Amino acid sequence: MVVLSKPAMKQLSPIKTIKPTATFSSRIPLIDLSKPDSKNHLVKACEEFGFFKVINHGVPTEFITSLESEAVKFFSLPLSEKEKAGPPEPFGYGNKCIGPNGDVGWVEYLLLRTNPAFDEQRFASIFGRNLEFPRCAVDDYVSAVKRMACEVLELLADGLKIQQRNAFSKLLMDEQSDSVFRVNHYPPCPDLQDDSTKGTNLIGFGEHTDPQIISVLRSNNTSGLQISLRDGSWISVPPDQNSFFINVGDSLQVMTNGRFKSVRHRVVANSLKSRVSMIYFGGPPLSEKIAPLPSLMEGEDSLYKEFTWFEYKKSAYKSRLADNRLGLFEKIVAS
Numbered sequence: 413m414v415v416l417s418k419p420a421m422k423q424l425s426p427i428k429t430i431k432p433t434a435t436f437s438s439r440i441p442l443i444d445l446s447k448p449d450s451k452n453h454l455v456k457a458c459e460e461f462g463f464f465k466v467i468n469h470g471v472p473t474e475f476i477t478s479l480e481s482e483a484v485k486f487f488s489l490p491l492s493e494k495e496k497a498g499p500p501e502p503f504g505y506g507n508k509c510i511g512p513n514g515d516v517g518w519v520e521y522l523l524l525r526t527n528p529a530f531d532e533q534r535f536a537s538i539f540g541r542n543l544e545f546p547r548c549a550v551d552d553y554v555s556a557v558k559r560m561a562c563e564v565l566e567l568l569a570d571g572l573k574i575q576q577r578n579a580f581s582k583l584l585m586d587e588q589s590d591s592v593f594r595v596n597h598y599p600p601c602p603d604l605q606d607d608s609t610k611g612t613n614l615i616g617f618g619e620h621t622d623p624q625i626i627s628v629l630r631s632n633n634t635s636g637l638q639i640s641l642r643d644g645s646w647i648s649v650p651p652d653q654n655s656f657f658i659n660v661g662d663s664l665q666v667m668t669n670g671r672f673k674s675v676r677h678r679v680v681a682n683s684l685k686s687r688v689s690m691i692y693f694g695g696p697p698l699s700e701k702i703a704p705l706p707s708l709m710e711g712e713d714s715l716y717k718e719f720t721w722f723e724y725k726k727s728a729y730k731s732r733l734a735d736n737r738l739g740l741f742e743k744i745v746a747s
């Protein structure tokens with residue numbers, strides 16, 4: 413079974429299908445941010461999984477529910493209306509096409525910038541006069557999630573015994589922080605019934621790691637998110653609309669000289685229910701050098717060549733979703 417999106421300029425691959433072999437796992441680390449020992453659990457989770465679930469996160473429920481209902485309203489509009497906010501370059505409304513290099517998935521989305529430089533006018537220019545998406549609901553939600561992301565990063569710095577506890581979080585707090593916000597909608601996708609594809613599902617969002625420092629993800633109660641373990645196997649993440657899921661991004665992997673690993677993840681479309689997810693990608697300013705923190709090197713050499721976030725992002729936008737983007741920046745170690 414091949415599902416093609418509408419013709420576009422780029423050569424598009426068919427949306428991939430997948431046999432639902434991953435099992436739901438109770439192994440995903442659960443971090444209670446209100447507990448005094450959370451910093452050590454956080455470090456362990458970042459080392460072992462690059463992924464964890466957070467409870468007692470302090471993000472007001474009303475910010476979550478109000479933004480999610482606005483997202484549902486937006487995605488319920490006729491396609492011709494939503495397309496007025498597209499195509500994503502990279503910001504705006506996108507449908508099936510992910511990124512500029514031919515990746516596709518069973519997903520539609522809004523990709524927005526979050527820093528203050530993305531002013532009212534530029535926000536409005538995406539949505540136009542008759543197509544509203546409430547900037548204030550995005551701002552309330554993103555500010556609260558960013559605060560929580562910074563708290564997590566500061567606890568991680570404490571857990572790693574880094575003296576400057578804002579070593580990571582200051583990059584998200586910077587006025588020039590290149591952070592991004594994404595709302596994904598995965599429409600229900602009935603089980604495929606073709607002989608060759610019976611019992612398989614479409615890929616909603618293909619496997620990848622996130623390039624930034626940290627990603628904070630929240631979804632409605634529909635399953636679909638899967639993460640890859642260190643042995644390469646995939647596990648399904650049980651959905652929980654009251655919690656947040658956090659991904660270590662490539663930049664945090666580099667800043668910890670590989671001690672934390674960015675997590676490979678993907679989304680499989682659900683056959684019956686639609687899935688809505690909202691993800692804040694906390695990134696550094698474009699000019700920031702991404703390099704291991706000296707206190708984490710303990711006499712080791714950096715595993716990575718020196719690069720700025722601008723250079724990494726430029727390279728990421730030339731890559732396909734599933735590529736090992738950090739590979740290009742790893743030092744070749746003589747054996």
Ligand SMILES: C=C1C[C@]23C[C@@]1(O)CC[C@H]2[C@@]12CC[C@H](O)[C@@](C)(C(=O)O1)[C@H]2[C@@H]3C(=O)O
Nearest residue numbers: 502510511515622623728729730731732733
């Ligand atoms: C295929 C692509 C989409 C992406 C840019 C890229 O060329 C490779 C990285 C992709 C990713 C993954 C995490 C985030 O969803 C994202 C916004 C990002 O920063 O990197 C996407 C990019 C995108 O959709 O524009």
Ligand SMILES: O=C(O)CCC(=O)C(=O)O
Nearest residue numbers: 594596617637679689691
């Ligand atoms: O929608 C999701 O749950 C995850 C999507 C994702 O990984 C991304 O947008 O980078």
Ligand SMILES: [Fe+2]
Nearest residue numbers: 620621622677
């Ligand atoms: Fe991702």
